[in-house]
Amino acid sequence: MKREPFLYQSACKECGVVLSYDKSDTYHHYYCPRCGALVYASGERFIRVIIMALSALIAFFPTLFMPILTLEMADQTVSTTLLGVVRQIFNEGNPAIGLMVGMTGMMIPLLMMTLLLLMLIPLHFRQRPLHLRALFQIYSSLRRWGMAEVYLISIPVSMIKLDTMGDLSIDPGFYLFFYFLICFYIAVLWFNPDDLWHGDALAH
Amino acid sequence: MHLLTDIEAGKTLCLECEWLSDEDERTCTQCGARIHQRKPFSLLRTWSYTIAALLFLIPANLLPMMVITKLGIDEGNTILEGVIYFVRHGEMSIGIIIFIASIIVPLFKIAALFFLLLVAQLGITDQAKNGVRLFRLIERIGKWSLLDIFVVAIMIAMVQFQNLASVKAGGAAFAFGVAVFLTMMATEAFDPRLMFDKEKT
């Protein structure tokens, strides 16, 4: 894609050196000459980020209610969903742990995708989104606290632990969660916050 | 070659959107976030979170992570006993994963934070480059230490067979979760630029 050269002055987040780089460069990454931090990586076109965030969201809602694992023991069967795990911990009297798992494993990734859409869909149509600054600030403060990938990996790990207890099977909810995570990752990777303010060329 | 820093240039960087505002601005002129030339009370906050995290790691390792009740008999499992369980059952690799995620990573993070704090506090600027590499590493691996908490959560949800077998969270689960969150807060409070600021020009 073609963009006008745009020299941008910024500083390194990790060592404080003042830097300038060409923000229209969509092919190179810029690293800090003093400390080696990644300073700038170009974002993808808004429409691509929107499609990824949408596919993540569409996968997410059924995932919440679909069984991820089933365990058969003697003549009893237990199966659980992502949401069911959280509910069970609340019922068992551990709201702090339930909140931790529910927030970091599901709610924060979900919120991040929603915020991306709220910011980028209007921008794609060359409209300025309402409360763009506020939306962006919530998005960037959530970034560090999303842990859906840890939740995903914990499923196969607990299977090994459960293996001695009875017959185990993985259910479709697990695969859908995996699909959600891939879309989520790509959307976050392709979205460059800079483009919210200087990304006119990325609309359409 | 000397590179100009934001302090020398009289500028403040917005950590949210990377816009460079003049240093007398209080909020970013591009995105509106509150800005500070360096994170306020960075070292004080990092010290406090790190020490608090270290304290929470003690009960986290001594108390049971989860209590498994099988046919009416309670059986507590500390983090280390959980690891040993996997190794005994021939699941060496999972045992090692849990051991690294739950024991090595938190301890390594705390040791790294102390190192970073000393480099910044004492102005050991020739270690700043190593420091910033270490900082990036602990920023990236921090969340994986919560793996065991998620495992316990799934175990609780799955093992509910009335009188046959059930699983409850032990005291360590809460303490461990708090400890991990504190190390993440410490990493966020730490401003790596402080390690470079005393560099002689």
Ligand SMILES: [Zn+2]
């Ligand atoms: Zn740098």
Ligand SMILES: [Zn+2]
């Ligand atoms: Zn800003």
